[in-house]
Amino acid sequence: SVPTTGADIAALSAKDRLKDFGFVNLLETEPYKSQMNSPSNAPKGAILVFSSGIRCRATNIKDCGHIEIKTNDPGKPGYVSDYYSPDAINETAGSRKTGSPFKLVGVMIKKDMAGK
Numbered sequence: 693s694v695p696t697t698g699a700d701i702a703a704l705s706a707k708d709r710l711k712d713f714g715f716v717n718l719l720e721t722e723p724y725k726s727q728m729n730s731p732s733n734a735p736k737g738a739i740l741v742f743s744s745g746i747r748c749r750a751t752n753i754k755d756c757g758h759i760e761i762k763t764n765d766p767g768k769p770g771y772v773s774d775y776y777s778p779d780a781i782n783e784t785a786g787s788r789k790t791g792s793p794f795k796l797v798g799v800m801i802k803k804d805m806a807g808k
Contacts, residue, residue, distance in 0.1 A: 702748055704757025707741040707798035715739070718799040731771065731780035734762045734799045740771070741798030742781060758794055 707717060718724035718738070727733055731740050740760045748756040758781055764770030769778035777784070782794040 702751070702753045702756050703759040704741065704743055704755050704797070706739065706757075706759055707800070710739065710798075710800045714803050715800040716803050718801060719797065724799075728796070728799050731760070731762065731783060731796055731799075732769070733766050735801060736762055736765050737801070738762045739798070739800040740780065740796060741800060742794040743797050744795075745793045757797075 711717070718728050718734070734740060738761070740762060742758040742760075743755055744757050746756055747754055758773065760771040760773045760777075760780060762770065763772050763776075771777050771780050773781075779785070779787075780796075781787070782792040782796065784792075787794070
């Protein structure tokens, strides 16, 4: 379990904070980073961290970000945050049509899952 003590409101900070708890970012790790061009390529159970460019109202942090957990195998739909969706936040029909401010910046998994 990952303690929430000292956690802040910005989901984007999870990309760095999870490393303290034995997670690695596949977007920073070969040979995985070249395979992670889409959230759908993430392994089941990965914590997906997105930058958003959206300011946090409560703390005035310039980029709150967004977190989802991949709930299905690579290439199959399934994402959960505070709701379930078959599409990642940056791959919804609306996002594909108009573009999305959400950029995948972290595919976080435990080190032992990455063979490290």
